[in-house]
Amino acid sequence: MAVNIKVVSFYDEKVDENNTLSDSGTLKKQVTLEYTNTNYELNFISTKWLTISDSKTDDDYVKEAYDLCKSAFDNFDAKQKNIGKTFNPDTGKME
Numbered sequence: 001m002a003v004n005i006k007v008v009s010f011y012d013e014k015v016d017e018n019n020t021l022s023d024s025g026t027l028k029k030q031v032t033l034e035y036t037n038t039n040y041e042l043n044f045i046s047t048k049w050l051t052i053s054d055s056k057t058d059d060d061y062v063k064e065a066y067d068l069c070k071s072a073f074d075n076f077d078a079k080q081k082n083i084g085k086t087f088n089p090d091t092g093k094m095e
Contacts, residue, residue, distance in 0.1 A: 008032040031065035035073045040083040044076040
């Protein structure tokens with residue numbers, strides 16, 4: 001299985017406790033990742049709002065966002081496992 005994870009957006013914005021845009025909210029780093037499993041060329045996009053810290057690099061933010069998205073990416077893959085397979089009526093199995 002080959003996957004590609006692309007950073008789609010990466011910027012600061014103010015959000016409330018529900019991560020809804022708010023002028024009076026807390027400034028957070030918004031990181032959106034696009035996950036593609038090249039076996040079936042389908043994508044899954046997920047956005048995370050992260051606490052800003054002077055000690056974090058851009059790579060740190062993306063890694064943190066990825067770690068928070070990983071279970072959603074895994075669930076997405078699990079739902080796609082039969083995409084592209086062919087059903088053989090003679091054997092009653094997918095090939």
